[in-house]
Amino acid sequence: MNDVGNQTAQTRRPVDALQAPETAGRRVEAGLNLKPSGRVPSAASLDHKSGDRTVGQYAVDDAVFSCRDVNVFYGAKHALRNVNIDVGRKQVLAMIGPSGCGKSTFLRCLNRMNDTVPGARVTGSIKLDGNDIQGPGTDLVRLRARVGMVFQKPNPFPKSIYDNVAYGPRIHGTTRSRADLDEVVCSSLQRAGLWDEVKDRLNRPGTGLSGGQQQRLCIARAIAIQPEVILMDEPCSALDPIATARVEDLIEDLRESFAIVIVTHSMQQAARVSQRTAYFHMGELIEVGETDRVFTNPRHRLTEDYITGRFG
Numbered sequence: 001m002n003d004v005g006n007q008t009a010q011t012r013r014p015v016d017a018l019q020a021p022e023t024a025g026r027r028v029e030a031g032l033n034l035k036p037s038g039r040v041p042s043a044a045s046l047d048h049k050s051g052d053r054t055v056g057q058y059a060v061d062d063a064v065f066s067c068r069d070v071n072v073f074y075g076a077k078h079a080l081r082n083v084n085i086d087v088g089r090k091q092v093l094a095m096i097g098p099s100g101c102g103k104s105t106f107l108r109c110l111n112r113m114n115d116t117v118p119g120a121r122v123t124g125s126i127k128l129d130g131n132d133i134q135g136p137g138t139d140l141v142r143l144r145a146r147v148g149m150v151f152q153k154p155n156p157f158p159k160s161i162y163d164n165v166a167y168g169p170r171i172h173g174t175t176r177s178r179a180d181l182d183e184v185v186c187s188s189l190q191r192a193g194l195w196d197e198v199k200d201r202l203n204r205p206g207t208g209l210s211g212g213q214q215q216r217l218c219i220a221r222a223i224a225i226q227p228e229v230i231l232m233d234e235p236c237s238a239l240d241p242i243a244t245a246r247v248e249d250l251i252e253d254l255r256e257s258f259a260i261v262i263v264t265h266s267m268q269q270a271a272r273v274s275q276r277t278a279y280f281h282m283g284e285l286i287e288v289g290e291t292d293r294v295f296t297n298p299r300h301r302l303t304e305d306y307i308t309g310r311f312g
């Protein structure tokens with residue numbers, strides 16, 4: 001079943017004739033009315049064919065990821081439609097939007113995690129440093145080392161704290177000696193802000209830590225192999241406010257070295273940690289731009305409704 005045309009006030013409104021020139025006359029899929037809220041999108045935001053309903057600047061100068069015309073299907077369900085977006089180097093991109101709008105689906109495109117979902121199909125172009133990761137020649141182990149992931153629920157391996165962090169360097173052979181490995185484990189835990197809390201118990205199980213510590217351990221594990229990008233899918237939603245604040249501080253520090261794409265349900269968190277924000281709605285990327293601009297001056301009515309709490 002196509003659930004895109006469900007019963008929200010937004011979708012019951014008639015399709016507006018004020019579509020961008022490129023879309024005028026085109027069937028507006030699933031009855032979504034994506035007319036910007038009284039503000040006409042700039043021509044620059046409409047210069048591409050299929051994602052031409054996205055408002056704002058989807059391209060950046062120094063992109064680590066460039067995604068064009070990305071579509072995802074789960075069987076017959078069209079979960080993500082014609083997404084065009086870049087991820088900037090050493091920046092945090094926040095992805096927001098109502099539950100089920102496709103945020104996790106999009107995130108999983110960036111390290112080919114949708115490959116692990118039965119029936120999932122991804123089309124379009126997803127370039128990491130200029131090379132399409134969609135091709136059959138992509139080494140998935142290598143890709144997932146370059147594009148690390150932190151999940152909603154902290155998921156340390158049932159191993160010691162040390163072995164959790166050493167896991168990636170061991171698999172990828174990035175350290176030459178035990179001393180090298182010790183150094184990487186120590187520096188990764190330091191960068192994750194966890195070293196002082198665990199340095200005396202590195203051989204104890206990672207699962208014995210508190211939730212917030214476990215999440216920082218997972219971040220230490222992700223950065224131990226020097227990824228280029230870290231994907232975070234609601235990394236704080238299982239954490240208390242103090243642990244959340246620590247992870248947010250950590251994200252700010254990590255941005256010096258990595259690009260971070262974070263899915264969050266908290267608009268306050270998006271505003272605090274990100275430089276760019278992308279708003280998804282029912283499988284479409286509605287608006288993307290600098291975080292300050294998106295939150296203070298949303299150009300699309302759907303974005304405005306969401307951030308002012310009228311929707312979602």
Ligand SMILES: Nc1ncnc2c1ncn2[C@@H]1O[C@H](COP(=O)(O)OP(=O)(O)O)[C@@H](O)[C@H]1O
Nearest residue numbers: 074077079098099100101102103104105106117
């Ligand atoms: N494995 C799956 N099989 C079928 N449909 C899925 C699967 N994962 C997600 N979906 C559907 O795709 C849409 C987007 O889901 P998701 O990316 O998880 O949204 P979000 O992370 O924004 O909450 C939803 O309608 C969801 O039901």
Ligand SMILES: [Mg+2]
Nearest residue numbers: 103104105263
């Ligand atoms: Mg999700």
